[in-house]
Amino acid sequence: MIRLAALILALTTGFAAACQQVDHRGRAFTVCTADLAIQTIEMRLLGDDGLPLGSFATLEQQTDAPIVFAMNGGMYHPDRRPVGLYIEDGVRSKNIVTREGPGNFGLLPNGVFCVREGRADVIESRAFAADPPACTQATQSGPMLVIDGELHPRFLSNSASRKLRNGVGATPGGSTVHFVISDEPVTFHELATFYRDVLGLRDALFLDGSVSRLHDPSTGRSDGGRQMGPMIVVTER
Template identity: 75%
Template sequence: MIRLAALLWLALATTAAACEAVSHRDRAFTVCTADLAIHDIALRLNGADGRALGTFVALETVTDAPIAFAMNGGMYHQDRRPVGLYVEDGREAKRIVTSAGPGNFGMLPNGVFCVERGRARVVESRAFAARPPACRQATQSGPMLVIDGALHPRFLPGSPYLNLRNGVGASADGRRVHFVISDEPVTFHEMATLFRDVLGLRDALYLDGRVSRLYAPALGRADPGRRMGPILVVTEKTDG
């Protein structure tokens, strides 16, 4: 069953930046894929006025290149400031947090989604702090969903805790990045096994729940909801 799902995913992934419906363990997900040969990935938080963009409509006003898709990009405080590490266009606005704490963010191990020049990856936070890569864009969130091929140790197959959730992971060579959002409430375990067993990723990061939202113009989809903090946006390259 897992092999069949993986083969199905490989067939779906041949379309660049496709957002595809994927069923996993009888749960509905949407998987959007960015190919860094033809797409750029950026983080956006504030507009020119210094205030948080908060919405996909506002994101459009500050984005010149065509948007392939976008989604909420990490946990944030009530004033929409990032909870953990935040790097936008090479500038670090918030330092990394490596201590355990309350909530999903503090459920160690957590991690960082990092976009370097020409590649992207998910790195466990303490490993990141010990040897920080040169990220052009980075957002810290938690918990890790998959760590070096293993599921987070606190995930339970029969957990009763269901929620809308989204996350991100990259291929081994860092050239393809998979953004996943559940289209119905799911467990951490269900989302993590999709990244590992269907997408074949060894590392994946949880971005958030409840506030999880996707903007995919090709699907005519712009999920409503509360105002966001960091937003991950995938655009078509315009420099050839």
């Protein structure tokens, strides 16, 4: 484990591997950071055969640029179609969902991770629907972890529900994006406070739980498991 001060120094000076391990409240997390000045963030779902890529191994085979890291990228149906808004390379294949519903996705407020030219943002879904930005890549998931500096109102500090979980948040200027995955089961509250208190972000979005997975070629880590739906891949420009 590295100390938090070392992480912050590494992230602000650029002398860091993309992914670093950090302890928070006695739990282990891995933070992977993308710099949009030198890297590209893309959504990926279907392969060359028109079927879902499903795994990091297939993603590697069908990605030309060097992969810095990749993660699962939002909730999906059993056939691996996205549950909510999905935009890949400027093409929208699923519209935004703003109604309350079952499961984590429908635990409002939920949100959208949106990548535009030179920046990325996490935006609450109803605010997004009211004034949609021109995203080139986007995925909708839920619930929001942090909304304008506040934790999601339904999170409990004493919750007994612990799972592997991952999320995404961007700095206010949108040039730096922090992807976080827990390395052990955590609560929503623990993941959300990591984004708010450790990374200091005002908006962050839950991507998924239990199926949370990381591909980090620099360390040889490539989590396996059941086939994934949307993936987020960060590559060198």
